[in-house]
Amino acid sequence: MALNANDRSIAGFTMAGHALVHWFETSIPIFLVVWLAEFDVGVALFGIVVALGYAPFGLGALPGGILADRYGTKRLVLVCLAGMSLSFLVLSLATSIYTIAVGLILWGVAASVYHPAGLALISTGVEDRGTVFAWHGIAGNAGIALGPFVAATLLIFLEWSLVAAVLAVPGVVAVLYGLSATFDPTAAVADDAEAGPDEALSLSDLLGNTRTLFASAFAVVFVLVTFEGLYYRGMLTYLPEILHALPAISGLALPAGLEGIEPADYIYVGLLVVGMAGQYAGGKLTGRVRPARGLAGLFVVLAALALLFIPVTATGGGLGPIVVLCGVLGFFLFAIQPFYQNAVAVYTPPDARGLSYGYTYLAEFGFGSASIALGGFMLGELSRTAFFVLIAGFAVGGGLLAGVLLAGSGRFAPADGALEADD
Incomplete structure (x- = not known):
């Protein structure tokens, strides 16, 4: 239609x-x-x-x-x-x-x-x-x-x-x-008697709904999304700088007339383009794989990928493995996003969905930005290896929380009646 x-x-x-x-x-x-x-x-x-x-x-x-x-x-x-x-x-x-x-x-x-x-x-x-x-x-x-x-x-x-x-x-x-x-910003709810400009939550309602949310499985999802945000923000912020410093990329001989091009930047862009395919694939899989199970598996993959960057970016590493690893990272880094978005929908009641997504963005983009300061310290004061170990640790933390959701299938019943039998 x-x-x-x-x-x-x-x-x-x-x-x-x-x-x-x-x-x-x-x-x-x-x-x-x-x-x-x-x-x-x-x-x-x-x-x-x-x-x-x-x-x-x-x-x-x-x-x-x-x-x-x-x-x-x-x-x-x-x-x-x-x-x-x-x-x-x-x-x-x-x-x-x-x-x-x-x-x-x-x-x-x-x-x-x-x-x-x-x-x-x-x-x-x-x-x-x-x-x-x-x-x-x-x-x-x-x-x-x-x-x-x-x-x-x-x-x-x-x-x-x-x-x-x-x-x-x-x-x-x-x-x-x-x-x-x-356009009419309320066309889809024009006939809803409860819709209107006076429906904004009062402070007491906001605090009450927040307490209810965080007394449920959403508290686990919130911290899980924070770990995903720490991984996402830290990796994407510093990867261009790390790639620029690699001999395999900085020493790359370019054809005449292309000397001003920075290959590291285009490898980074390629990672993001591959991420579009990962997000599409992740979205399709959310209808077949339950959120806790999918999140657990994807966090394991992301932890392994972060650790793989240590030998691949070592001095003397080849260009091919770097490009392949960046592409694989891009796919899985964005494939996980539909799963945590679906987890929010599964583990929160419909009437608290808007508030729960507000807290989800707070976790992903707000608390997740702490990894920029932490990652800068690791790269500036310690080493590239320490940075990737830190990033892998964020994925391990998220994976453990996904395991909590899996193990607590009895306590953490889906709020929207979604199928969760084997979680």
Whole structure:
């Protein structure tokens, strides 16, 4: 069935927003490589600075949801797009690490409101939610891959400050598009007597629902997602810098005319592109494999992959194994995401679903950003081996919690009646 006009308008608006959130997000590690060379600052301190930017991305999810209820979802998405664009313009003017910190924090605060506002808009305004959620996810994956690809390509020809300004342009265009877009943000719930602007949770309701959530299996899922976020953020933030330092890549002889290309950046982009296939495969498997079982298996794989980076990135390692390992990592790193998203749906009641996803983004993007500071310390003060052992440890922690869900099948009954017989 074709989407109606209102669904198409909301789809276009939210797809642009979702793509741009990740467009900006995944370009930052590419800039980190340049900043480390540009400014006389160690990787440990720069790790703290980047963590300060990524942390609000998750920490602001709950406040973002409350603001969306109060001021409207379209308005919040527009503020998000404008704020992210402004933050990259601030970065383009940076002459010190302090200005970079301001720009990154501004980006994190602005980006944090997108997911609760954008997903709420789809859930209340779209009739064919399944189709629009699918396209919304595809747009996000496109932004994940295109952000670092465009940044890395432009850095061949332009100064990093100008590249940061150029990356802000699509955000400005999206704001102008959004201002002209017309749609009914409550079309899908227009006949619901309980829907309306006065339905936002009071503080006492929020605290009460939170206590109920964390007295259930969701408490285990929340910590599990935090470990996944620590793995995801730490690995993706520092992998470009690690790849740049490998002799097999930095010493690669390029044909005449291509000397300015950084192969490490394109290997990283390739990892993200493969991740799109992993996310699709993971999404299809969630209908066949129960969430706890799938999460346990995928965390084992991710722990093994992190440890494999130790011998593969050792001095004298070949280019082929590095490329293959990055591709495999990209597939499984994104394949796990549909499983934890499905776990939230299975282990929480429908009337607490919005709140539970708000806490999920807090765990993934907020608490998960702590690994940027920890990873920077490991790389700056200890060694690359220590960094990968730390990352593997996050996967082990997540796997143990998935095992708790598996072992506690009697206590942790699915909240939505989903099949969980052998969990």
